[in-house]
Amino acid sequence: MTIRPRRSVLYMPGSNARAIEKARTLPADAIILDLEDSVAPDAKAAARAQVAEAVKAGGFGGREVILRINALATPWGEDDLAAAAAACPDAILVPKVSTAEDVFAVDRALAEFGAARTIALWAMIETPRAALDPIAVAAARRAPEGARLAAFVLGTNDLSKDTRVRLVPGRAPMLHWLADAVAAGHAYGLDVIDGVYNRLDDAEGFAAECSQGVDLGMDGKTLIHPNQIEAANRTFSPDPAEVDFARTLVAAFALPENAGKGALSLGGRMVERLHAEMAARTVALAEAIAARGA
Numbered sequence: 001m002t003i004r005p006r007r008s009v010l011y012m013p014g015s016n017a018r019a020i021e022k023a024r025t026l027p028a029d030a031i032i033l034d035l036e037d038s039v040a041p042d043a044k045a046a047a048r049a050q051v052a053e054a055v056k057a058g059g060f061g062g063r064e065v066i067l068r069i070n071a072l073a074t075p076w077g078e079d080d081l082a083a084a085a086a087a088c089p090d091a092i093l094v095p096k097v098s099t100a101e102d103v104f105a106v107d108r109a110l111a112e113f114g115a116a117r118t119i120a121l122w123a124m125i126e127t128p129r130a131a132l133d134p135i136a137v138a139a140a141r142r143a144p145e146g147a148r149l150a151a152f153v154l155g156t157n158d159l160s161k162d163t164r165v166r167l168v169p170g171r172a173p174m175l176h177w178l179a180d181a182v183a184a185g186h187a188y189g190l191d192v193i194d195g196v197y198n199r200l201d202d203a204e205g206f207a208a209e210c211s212q213g214v215d216l217g218m219d220g221k222t223l224i225h226p227n228q229i230e231a232a233n234r235t236f237s238p239d240p241a242e243v244d245f246a247r248t249l250v251a252a253f254a255l256p257e258n259a260g261k262g263a264l265s266l267g268g269r270m271v272e273r274l275h276a277e278m279a280a281r282t283v284a285l286a287e288a289i290a291a292r293g294a
Contacts, residue, residue, distance in 0.1 A: 002284070002288075003281070003284045003285050003288045004029075004064065004288065005029045005220070005236075005285065005288050005289050005292055006029050006030055006064070006151070006191055006193060006219050006220040007029050007219075007220040007221070007232055007233045007235075007236035007237060007289075008027075008028040008029050008030070008220060008221065008223055008228070008229045008232040008233050008236070009028065009029065009030040009031075009032060009066070009153070009193050009220055009221065009222045009223065010023065010026065010028040010030070010031055010032065010222075010223045010224075010226065010228075010229060011032045011034050011038065011068075011196070011222060011223065011224055012031055012032065012033055012034060013034055013038035013039060013047075014033050014034050014035045014038070014039055014047035014048070014050060014051040015038070015039045015040070015043045015046065015047040015050070017050060020033060020050070020051070020054045022226070023060065023063070024059045024060050024061070024063075026063075026226050026229060027229055027230070027233065028063060028223070028226075028229050028233075029063065029064060029220065029233070029292065030063060030064035030065070030066060030090075030220075031060060031063050031064070031065055031066065032066045032067075032068050032093055032222070033051045033054065033055065033065065033066070033067050033068070033089075034068045035047055035048055035051060035067070035068060035069055035070055035076070035080050036068050036069065036070050036071075036095050044070070044076045044080075045076075045079075048076070048079060048080055048083050049083070051067060051083075051087070052083040052084070052086065052087040053087075055067060055084075055087035055088065055089045056086075056087050056088075062292055064090045064091070065089045065090050065091075066089060066090060066091040066092070066093050066122060067080075067084045067087065067089040067091075067092055067093065068092075068093035068095065069081055069084060069092060069093070069094065069095070070095070071094070071095050071096040072105060072106065072109065073096075078109065081106065081109050081110065081113065082113050084115075084119070085110055085113035085114065085115035085116075085119070086113070088115070088116050088118070088119060089119065090118075090119070090120065091119065091120040091121065091122050091150060091151070092106070092110075092119060092120075092121055092122070093122045093123075093124065093153060094106050094121060094122065094123055094124060095124045095126065095155070096124065096126065096127055096158075097123040097124055097125065097126075097127070097130055097137055098127045098129040098130045098137070099129070099130075099136060099137065100136055100137055100139060100140035100143070100146060102123075102137075103121060103123060103137065103140040103145070103146050103148075103149055104140065104143070104145040104146060106121060107121070107145045107146065107147075107148055108145065110148075117148075119148065120148050120149070120150035120151070121148040121149050121150065122149075122150060122151040122152070122153055122193075123137055123149060123151070123152055123153070124152075124153050124154075124155045124158075125137070125152050125153065125154050125155060125159075125181045126154070126155025126156075126157075126158035126159055126162075127158070127159075127162060128159070128162050128163050131159055131163075131174075131177040131180070131181070132177075134152070134180050134181045134184035134185070135180075135183075135184040135187065137152075137184070138152070138184040138185050138187060138188040138190055139188060141188045141189065141190065142188065149188075149190065150190060150191065151185070151190050151191040151192065151193060151219075152181055152184075152185040152190055152191070152192045152193065153193045153195075153222060154178060154181060154192070154193065154194055154195040154222075155195060156171070156174065156178075156194075156195030156196065157195065157196065157198070159174060159177065159195075160174070167198070169205060169208070170208075170212070171209070171212070175216075178194075178216055178218075179216055179217075182216055182217040182218060183217075186217065191219040191220070192217070192218050192219055193218065193219060193220050193221065193222055194209075194210075194213040194216075194218040194220065194221040194222065195221075195222060196221075196222045196223065196224050197209050197221075197223075197224075197228070198224070200224070200225050200227065200228075203231070206228060206231060207231055207235065209221075210231060210232055210235035210236065211235055213235075213236070214235060214236060218236075219236070220232065220236050221236065237285075237286070237289055238282050238285060238286050242282060243282060243283060243286040245267070245279070246278075246279035246280075246282040246283050246286075247279075247283055248266065248267070249266060249271055249275060249276055249279040250276055250279050250280050250283060252264055252266055252271075252276075253273060253276040
């Protein structure tokens, strides 16, 4: 089982050269070099050139590098996508995705630009339509034009803006949308990354929202400041005791005498083969995190 940790996914403004350079040294699993919300309209072209050059130059180590473009419907989207195709990041983050056709349109444009097939697509789930029907977006992965799709990223600020749902502690007004996005994404093999936490002076609130993301089945969290990385990495990593039990569980089902069994008693618990599959993923994630740290 191959897993790439995406516990901490840090936004960095594409117009800030110092921030981009710093990103090469931070312990985040992934870096989003942003050309959209964090870049003013009159700085878009310069930021695009700067980000493309940074991606080509590399130096990000094991960090996954994602380039967030402006939507294709904007004056900057097509040029952003052309630059991304030439720079060849690990993934392109597409904002304002509402339907599978939005994914297909980006894929077709990438083909016209001669983009490498190794470039994945991540889709922002941030419009009311996407929130109401995330399965329609996730299902794009089954089509040839959607095969690049690898992850959902929740855009909770935009969801709040467009629906007038308030962002409150615990996020009760939008929990159903978050849960639907997780179920839809995982149904089609996509990772699902939680939205940002806006307050930098509330470590307790950030930790609580990270824990909520884990409980919902999120694979990681998008971040707006390097100070949030450590807490996200810790919360979205499996607990050492959980990993130890997972290894024991996988080993138990691998024993020849248990080959035909669907359930076992282990450590005072009844476990089934589905638990062994879950345990195998926990072990794979722990190993991938250890390799990432090394």
